[in-house]
Amino acid sequence: MRIELITIGDELLLGFTLDTNAAHLARELAAVGVEITRRTTVGDVGPAIAAAVGEALERAGAVVTTGGLGPTSDDLTRPAIAALFARELRFDANVYERIEERWRARGLPGHPPAANRHQALVPDGAVVLPNAEGTAPGLWLEDERGRWVAMLPGVPREMRAMARDVLLPRLRVLSGAAATVVRSRTLRTTGIAESALVERLGQLAAGVGDLPLAFLPGADGVDLRLTARALPPERADEALEGGVEQLRARVGRYAYGEDGADLAAVVLDACRRRRVRIAVGESCTGGMLGARITAIPGSSAVFLGGVIAYDNAIKEALLEVPRDELEAAGAVSEPVAAAMARGSRARTGAEIGVGITGIAGPDGETPGKPVGTVWTAVAGPAGQIVTRRATFVGDRQEVRYRATQHALDMIRRALPEW
């Protein structure tokens, strides 16, 4: 099955809003074997909507639209497509009843505003697609030649629920089971450069069998995305499973998870299993490592807290960093990072202490210590200490984020040995 997507709205066309709906729908549709051949965006202009939908129907015979189903005069999708199909709009009492129900369920007084009655206008012969999350129902309109348009709301939460619960099940029935799909899986790596990964992967760098491999470098590290195209669903899943295993074997210790895995969550899990707790001493990251760790629900079982030692006086007062080391080696140095790690452990009673000190930029570089220089130390349960110097690329926020990722990875790598 081949379809086109049309997203409708001035805000999208003018670039005030990023078109996340189109990307979401494209992924979801491809994963069930629907091929998207084109995406179009038009503004809230009736003739433009009708023209775009008409042309897409000529090319593909099947169209999904988002947006323009709301109650205001800007919302022109319904009348434009009804006119294209030469259908009358009729007031649908059932649809209006649902709108009133929602109104009452929200505890609002009286009746919905008159504008909401527009949302109960349904083209002759259209199938109403229920909206579990909002008032605007979706619509499915088909012509005598079997060409169809599915109209979804533009509010992302409503659109996603309707796509999942109503549209995709319909398309699965329509397209049958034999379809081929586009699916992907991602192996997340960190602490290794893209070029070094290419070398480690050897022939696999070009892909695993027929599955092409994409290298996606980012602040978390390099993600390896393997994509199966034009395969039946089970074969795609099988091929991806085997492919990821092959990648994992080559990548080794640099791989920390799959798909959306967060290294902070991976580290928290490992600490929880080993019954060790973490404290931090952060200088250049200013609390970002703590914020990342505490973003994970349940982190309080592992994370105690720590000190944001941005000013040197705080490094001394709250982390017991000796003044002579600060003066001799400078704040961005191995002994200071180590003292911060030890100090955060000592002051909190945590088994693991982390110290991070560096130059996030744009200013602050000194001879031999360019912007991006970060010293990180991790102190372990028996007083062991691991220190590392790194130079991170990117702007201030990127350097800081990379420093938190690096610190988490040092914990991950050290844990099995402690």
Added chain:
Amino acid sequence: MRIELITIGDELLLGFTLDTNAAHLARELAAVGVEITRRTTVGDVGPAIAAAVGEALERAGAVVTTGGLGPTSDDLTRPAIAALFARELRFDANVYERIEERWRARGLPGHPPAANRHQALVPDGAVVLPNAEGTAPGLWLEDERGRWVAMLPGVPREMRAMARDVLLPRLRVLSGAAATVVRSRTLRTTGIAESALVERLGQLAAGVGDLPLAFLPGADGVDLRLTARALPPERADEALEGGVEQLRARVGRYAYGEDGADLAAVVLDACRRRRVRIAVGESCTGGMLGARITAIPGSSAVFLGGVIAYDNAIKEALLEVPRDELEAAGAVSEPVAAAMARGSRARTGAEIGVGITGIAGPDGETPGKPVGTVWTAVAGPAGQIVTRRATFVGDRQEVRYRATQHALDMIRRALPEW
């Protein structure tokens, strides 16, 4: 001038990559008076590219494309559009020389790979648009009827620079000075609900004169975006200037800045002017407030650091929160927030101390303290203290972020009185 945008790439069509290029170009073009009438995305398929560009030329006569200019076999924009215009591709020695220069400037040995020679293939009669940020040059191709296509690279950094330095200046010349533009300005507010803003704004809630007003609620607060459409550039800027002033007068103390203003930067500036320094004691936010403040370059002049007191023992040990208050009122309480604020001030020597303690969820609610409950305290230079209880909506990350925004706003509001 009316144009269409076409973004090219399988990754975009399949939704693996968000189409930020289209949104960026749309805003930039609208701001200089170019009307975008449609946006289209097609995959890396020659005939699909040619069809989309051909149809767009029929409709609008002017097309900007992004993507598909790279050196690999996936990059089909150049040959597809050359074929559409019935032009031969010829090797351009000047273009290749620039590619070699870039290669040498990066300190790479030998010559660029053979694939880079593809990037030096230029359609007959095309104007080469220099790429200051990468190897792929842009191209401008015009037919005998004056219809044109501008081809830009797909890498956002390269595309943005070329749009700013090459495309927009060309379009300004082409379209002349009389064009009307779409421009917008945003007034940022925080600490006030959308419904309360509507009341405060009265008639202005519907817009200022002819300028429609959009309410954009988010974790920072509610942004008010005023948009001028179909006005000459100077009239648009003037109308927006006056409109924002009117909004600002009504919104009063809830407004903290315009457009991309960051409340953390606003607060740092105010503290710098008053020569006061900040320290934090963070529980539920886990370091996020410190991370937000230290995201601003130069924050070290104002921000000393503080304590991430996630565990109650740390609140006692490092912030001197009395154990009996923790036991009597609970960690999420006014006296504990106040003690954290005072403690962070006392332990660091800062003039201003902030204490944040709350329930970020999804678990942890207790009777009378639902998820989202946050107590915040700000202690001032002379030992003054302001405390506030709030209940924030959203998931864990949103509650935490809203808590940092709220704390910053408490500082902003308290400063003039101290």
